[in-house]
Amino acid sequence: MKEESIVVLGVDPGFGITGFGVIRRGGNTVSVCDYGFLKLKPTDSLSCRVGVFYSFFQEKIKTHGVTCVSLETSFLGKNAQTFLKLGFLRGVLYLLADQNNLKIIEFSPMEIKQAITGFGGAGKDQVSFMIQRLFPRIIFQGEIKYKDVTDALAIGLCGAWSK
């Protein structure tokens, strides 16, 4: 029986920069289909930014035939209101998962670091370094916020590797 390929959308959401990576796994090969970031305009209203976020990922899901969304579990930081608003974006991803019949998986920051670098206490730099090792064809140009993108790719890769 031929194994179906799975397409994972890894997202590292934020109201400033949201990194994303789309990873396809067919059998034993894993490849990157798309990656980049979404920058929301701070001058737009909150509801407008939520709407832009929804449309952006709706389009990515359709274009790449995404089958699974992968997220990093978020923990309360210093600012409770920022944390709540992060929930807005995560809620939109859960909604998109429901509307497009996608699986949704969450990984803790430690699980992601462990899976990518072999060490659960690794720093962001190390994750970034490993992602660029694993996918040497990825080229970061100009002012791209590459750590948001490599983080999202790491999250997506965990989804692609799981089960």
Next chain:
Amino acid sequence: MKEESIVVLGVDPGFGITGFGVIRRGGNTVSVCDYGFLKLKPTDSLSCRVGVFYSFFQEKIKTHGVTCVSLETSFLGKNAQTFLKLGFLRGVLYLLADQNNLKIIEFSPMEIKQAITGFGGAGKDQVSFMIQRLFPRIIFQGEIKYKDVTDALAIGLCGAWSK
């Protein structure tokens, strides 16, 4: 010039019970068009519950021609993960506001209590009592979680009274 009527959807979101009230204001009269609650099934997946929440309020917005969504500002309670998930539902309401071109207003718990009872430190019972005074035709039947509903009506009423 004839004043346009505004239709406010007040929502008190929760993953257990979400109370809602739809209030129409035309000139000096304020009336209740709809009220009740949505109970999400704890056995459903998180994305499914978010999807049900979206569809439920999408339908309410279309049916009543809602022009404005009114919410209570939420503050971090004891459980950070509950607070984050509350953000999911609020995010869905912000998305619906964007998709349907609605205004969205938030009031602090104190503003709501002040507006409804004249006292910012009032209890939930007092808010509930005043709502039933203002709208004596509202009848709560059976196992309805009436305080979630009266809270939502209070939030909606603040929206209808504002500006």
